[in-house]
Amino acid sequence: MSAARQTAPLTGENAEPAPLLELAGVRAGYGPIEVLHGVDLKVGPGSVVALLGPNGGGKSTTMKVCAGLLPLTGGELRFAGRRMNGISGEDAARLGVCSIPEGRGIFPNLTVRENLWVGTGTGAKLAAMEEAAYSRFPILGERRHQLAGSMSGGQQQMLALSRALGTDPAVLLLDELSMGLAPMIVTQMYDTVAQLVAEGLSVLVAEQFARAVLPIADTAALMLHGRVVSVGRPDEIEDQLSSSYLGG
């Protein structure tokens, strides 16, 4: 378990643990164009927050800010109560904030095993990473010598998730986990995410279509035009999620 997970501060006796990841009035964009106009969001320890909303609302931009891949131009980003503004992607990963990059970040011309190895660098860690990956996703063990690019989208997503977990993250950022995957595989992936959360991981998931993630989400946040406009338990804000965000 990462240090950050062990040290999430409590705000008082019997109080809820403070958020592990927190955005307060975050502003960010691309060049002169501001895309996030003051985003407020909290991810508590051992919880799943689903960031929902239509195309272009700013979900991916929010994820990039959280991963240290895009600088803030205003507001504050905090991790375990500590200000993270200006942090690099590498430092965010070292602190325990881990994202699966767009395109899943796997090397199609390397085998499953080699992809896991690239994520570790040391033989000792590779053995532990392989053991964890293959027990979580037995199909990856069966295909350990297969080129990653020749596997199905779902198996590639399992590999990407296994690599991300190899860094022992405290917070996992998942952007459109379900993209391009069959509904049955999406359900399997979110079942795995739910197990990881039960083991203590915190997860921020951005999904354009909410149906897949809502069953495991503790909190749903609806994002429109660069702001979080609604946040609450999924059943509390369900009527604000139009059927177009829920998807099939």
Ligand SMILES: Nc1ncnc2c1ncn2[C@@H]1O[C@H](COP(=O)(O)OP(=O)(O)OP(=O)(O)O)[C@@H](O)[C@H]1O
């Ligand atoms: N690299 C970029 N350069 C310039 N503008 C960008 C860039 N990436 C995103 N944008 C713009 O920022 C706005 C928010 O995009 P973002 O990708 O964060 O939204 P989203 O809610 O994740 O939607 P999607 O599901 O389409 O990714 C959009 O208007 C988009 O065109």
